[in-house]
Amino acid sequence: MNRAANKNKVFDHKDLLSIDELSAEDIMTVLNYAKMFEEVNERTIKKVPALRGKTVCNLFLEPSTRTRGSFELAEKRLSCDTVNAGGSASSTVKGESLVDTIKTLDSMKVDMFIVRHKYAGTPYIVSQHTNAAVIDAGDGKHQHPTQALLDLYTIWKKKGSFDGLKVGIVGDIVHSRVCGSLVPALAKLGAEVTLIAPATMLPACPEVLGAAHVTANLDEALPDLDVVYMLRIQMERLEEAPFPSLREYHLLYGLTKEREPLMKQDAIICHPGPINRGVELDSYMADGSHSVITDQVFSGVCVRMALIYLLLGGANDEISA
Amino acid sequence: MQRSESDQACVMDENEIDRTLVRMAHQILEQNKGGENLALVGILTRGDILARKLAEIIYQIEGIHVPVGSLDISLYRDDTCIMNFPQLRGTDILFNIDNKTIVLVDDVLFTGRTIRAALDALMDFGRPARIQLAILVDRGHRELPIRADFVGKNVPSAANENVRLHLKDVDGYSSVTITRINPGERIGSAPIGGDHE
Numbered sequence: 158m159n160r161a162a163n164k165n166k167v168f169d170h171k172d173l174l175s176i177d178e179l180s181a182e183d184i185m186t187v188l189n190y191a192k193m194f195e196e197v198n199e200r201t202i203k204k205v206p207a208l209r210g211k212t213v214c215n216l217f218l219e220p221s222t223r224t225r226g227s228f229e230l231a232e233k234r235l236s237c238d239t240v241n242a243g244g245s246a247s248s249t250v251k252g253e254s255l256v257d258t259i260k261t262l263d264s265m266k267v268d269m270f271i272v273r274h275k276y277a278g279t280p281y282i283v284s285q286h287t288n289a290a291v292i293d294a295g296d297g298k299h300q301h302p303t304q305a306l307l308d309l310y311t312i313w314k315k316k317g318s319f320d321g322l323k324v325g326i327v328g329d330i331v332h333s334r335v336c337g338s339l340v341p342a343l344a345k346l347g348a349e350v351t352l353i354a355p356a357t358m359l360p361a362c363p364e365v366l367g368a369a370h371v372t373a374n375l376d377e378a379l380p381d382l383d384v385v386y387m388l389r390i391q392m393e394r395l396e397e398a399p400f401p402s403l404r405e406y407h408l409l410y411g412l413t414k415e416r417e418p419l420m421k422q423d424a425i426i427c428h429p430g431p432i433n434r435g436v437e438l439d440s441y442m443a444d445g446s447h448s449v450i451t452d453q454v455f456s457g458v459c460v461r462m463a464l465i466y467l468l469l470g471g472a473n474d475e476i477s478a
Numbered sequence: 479m480q481r482s483e484s485d486q487a488c489v490m491d492e493n494e495i496d497r498t499l500v501r502m503a504h505q506i507l508e509q510n511k512g513g514e515n516l517a518l519v520g521i522l523t524r525g526d527i528l529a530r531k532l533a534e535i536i537y538q539i540e541g542i543h544v545p546v547g548s549l550d551i552s553l554y555r556d557d558t559c560i561m562n563f564p565q566l567r568g569t570d571i572l573f574n575i576d577n578k579t580i581v582l583v584d585d586v587l588f589t590g591r592t593i594r595a596a597l598d599a600l601m602d603f604g605r606p607a608r609i610q611l612a613i614l615v616d617r618g619h620r621e622l623p624i625r626a627d628f629v630g631k632n633v634p635s636a637a638n639e640n641v642r643l644h645l646k647d648v649d650g651y652s653s654v655t656i657t658r659i660n661p662g663e664r665i666g667s668a669p670i671g672g673d674h675e
Contacts, residue, residue: 192568193550193568196568196569196570197553200602200603201603201604202602202603204602205553205554205599205602206553206554206598207552207553207554207555466553
């Protein structure tokens, strides 16, 4: 179910199911629009009537606090009407299939679905059963494109450009949907990505993601990096035993006060949250001067406003003064 | 100024625009009994430049700096749309508008819908004492009950014509022109940097 392409649109997409759909130019369009929406978020009245009358359905079938809250605020600040489906209160627990859920909600004339699911590819399936726009808000180990966009926005704001920027991503690469979106996007924009992880936490073919280097040694990589992106250790996956102990992981891959002297003066630390303090980051670094973690959260609202606005903005380019 | 068959007719040249702005600045000061408590807000993407010019002239006359802001009304339009241009440029009002007399400044007044959107946008920033409207060119064809307090020039136009302002600061030359709209062409402001059509 595709909409007709419209060459006049600055952002010609129906859905955002994967970061791979976006060209470098598309990504920069989103970031530039996010910059405009930043101003709206700093007003006393943080709301514009831009998308009055549009309905957005937040379909979060996996727990989420920050992504869901961020999307909901973005929708409300654009004056969208929102409906939250999913979770324990929805019909899915009564055994309704996902496709039936989508068809039901679609019949209520929803304009956009925001989809979070534990299985990769769910947002794609949703997009096959509705004419509404679909945004992937994280699907399994596959993609989390809006997280990547907010990371890019934060980095862009701090560093000004991606060209030749050295970005190190540390931690559980193989299970990370953030990586699935962020690494290809960074590579597309001209950054040089280094994946830093023990072999047990790397995918079989890390080069597919678009990383320039792969290493298991954080201390060696750290002095070169402009951006240090710490991934969350997913405690729920520790039974798979990717490393002997949390203590060992912290010693080898934790970003600690002791490692600060190895970092560039102007290096920034990103983390997608929620942080495991004392595992991948100690509190000194998480709250220190290098950290841009709270900026990332703010960026999230701005970037999601930009994206929803671009996808729901309509195709009419005839205006009258 | 005569209009030829198809190409554009110039209704105001650079000198005329400058003289008109001086007159408008005087009118604004006269109406408001000086520049106290006054602020100018220009609507993107040329009203902001006109607002800055007016503020400069007001400074020359009265010796006071009135605050100037710019307003992007894209998010307040009643025909939500994304255009090829202009891009969202962002609003920039760095002063408190509460209890001030705000003079909205725009280049061309046409249907009045832009002004309707601008009024809504301004209300989200605070509660001004009053809002006045200064327009360089009023071309008629109003679709809403809106009129300007200060008008540079009335230019009667046909619905199939485009009235556009170009300014030296961004386009390399200053003029107000009337052109016939070709099929598929946009109504409204010219892209920044001059027409390349």
